[in-house]
Amino acid sequence: MEKKQSQSVGRKPRADAQQNREKIIEAAKEAFRKSGANASLDDIAKQAGVGAGTLYRHFPSREELLKAVYHTAVQKLADAGQKFSDTLSPLDALRAWMLLFVDYIAEKQIIASALSALAEDPKKTFEASYAQIWETIRSLVRRAIETGDIREDLDPIDLLRALIGVASISTSPDWQESAKRLVDILITGSQSDK
Amino acid sequence: MEKKQSQSVGRKPRADAQQNREKIIEAAKEAFRKSGANASLDDIAKQAGVGAGTLYRHFPSREELLKAVYHTAVQKLADAGQKFSDTLSPLDALRAWMLLFVDYIAEKQIIASALSALAEDPKKTFEASYAQIWETIRSLVRRAIETGDIREDLDPIDLLRALIGVASISTSPDWQESAKRLVDILITGSQSDK
DNA sequence: TCATTAAACGGAGGATATCTCCGTTTAATA
DNA sequence: TATTAAACGGAGATATCCTCCGTTTAATGA
Known part of the structure; x- marks a missing residue:
């Protein structure tokens, strides 16, 4: 067998993932403050500069x-x-x-x-x-x-x-x-x- | 001037209005209990046996x-x-x-x-x-x-x-x-x- | 009892929001 | 630099909200 799964346990998490997560939280904080707890999630994604998919991947609900x-x-x-x-x-x-x-x-x-x-x-x-x-x-x-x-x-x-x-x-x-x-x-x- | 507005103050409220109101509240109570506070309002109307318009007329929000x-x-x-x-x-x-x-x-x-x-x-x-x-x-x-x-x-x-x-x-x-x-x-x- | 009328009704459908799917991009690794 | 798995984005299917308006009906009085 050759390398197979290099070392599937040990790959650094991608740096952009964490950044996006933070950007989303920041945008959400603003949106909730301004528009209440029902603020549109798609809007929050947009505000954070990411796609809706990214928001939902990080925060399923x-x-x-x-x-x-x-x-x-x-x-x-x-x-x-x-x-x-x-x-x-x-x-x-x-x-x-x-x-x-x-x-x-x-x-x-x-x-x-x-x-x-x-x-x-x-x-x-x-x-x-x-x-x-x-x-x-x-x-x-x-x-x-x-x-x-x-x-x-x-x-x-x-x-x-x-x-x-x-x-x-x-x-x-x-x-x-x-x-x-x-x-x-x-x-x-x-x-x-x- | 003739009768004009018979006596616009004194016409009994329609009986069905109050009944529908109660049916909606009852259905809503069930729905909120079962599905949480975000239960679909259209569903509640359906469950109460009234149209969506009726629900929104009684309860605008x-x-x-x-x-x-x-x-x-x-x-x-x-x-x-x-x-x-x-x-x-x-x-x-x-x-x-x-x-x-x-x-x-x-x-x-x-x-x-x-x-x-x-x-x-x-x-x-x-x-x-x-x-x-x-x-x-x-x-x-x-x-x-x-x-x-x-x-x-x-x-x-x-x-x-x-x-x-x-x-x-x-x-x-x-x-x-x-x-x-x-x-x-x-x-x-x-x-x-x- | 019946004609009149204002109130109430229903539900189609436009507007908006939610959430998924998948082709594309990209950071990590060797 | 090539490989690859993780992450991305956003179109669009689905769900929900909410309004508009033609239809129905309860109250009234003749």
Whole structure:
């Protein structure tokens, strides 16, 4: 027998595949934000500069695409937490991350409710992401407590709850502004007494 | 001028219109349950035995139809509360209603998340229904307290929370059974000490 | 009971969206 | 550079949405 199947296990994945995947997710994020969760998939493909076939190969269903957008957002949030930790003071890092979290909630609203409607098991879909976010803020807060910038008795979940709460009320269209002001208040209120 | 517009304000609405409306809601309820919130509207019309035009005249959008299904369910729940009050002992009435509430949650899950995804303002969409349900259980519990069947310090909302909680966990497909067993436990636990 | 009429009906069909199929292109490999 | 398997694109088959308008029918009053 000669070479047969060179080494079918070991061929690098094509670079364009991954790129296209990312372009599609980016276009989808925009489209969902602008047109809601029912945005045309063909349009998203067009916007991303790929054929419909490519979109459907990567994401066989709308649900898959929504999940991908969602998980990408969560991943970015976690990555940003790490980056802020590495480059900013503990307090500034926490503040910066909380501001980012506000944007994230805005993005999430539409995606999350669409996913709840479509997903086989919404619970399972979100579990991993909850954990990731939780871990990120926990780490940011711990760091700020260790340097004495933040009160020892601060429970990180209180911060998340406050932000999510504001977003949930979201009665006026300027809730994002209000949420950002809240971040300052929370940061101030969370600092050590001295 | 002669008769002109007989009395354009005072002509009875046609009986078939209301009937068709109800047939459509019934068919939609089934379809959403079986095929999810994206069930084909043309199919629903067919199933209800009406033309597509009729469906769209009654419910110009999917959202309108979902709302109608939802509100109908809530209304039935409230009506049943009244009926149980009139025909059963306070304790049996409360038990019967809680069992019905379990079925309602099952129905609601898919509708509610679809509505959250579609509705202009989900909050507003649900507010009235919350109030209606709240009022119903409050009345059932008060009645049972007055006859001494239920402990005076029982807060009705605890019962709702417990049931909704079970439904939200809903990890296994037999959660409805589990919820029904819970009803018995709750009823027993809520009775007066003597 | 019957003529009148406005309301309601039905469903064909145009517009739009979904999703597949397959011939073509291209990145990896030797 | 030749080979090849993976990835691509987009035409078009299928499905769904939704409107338009000719037809039917329930209410009314003579």
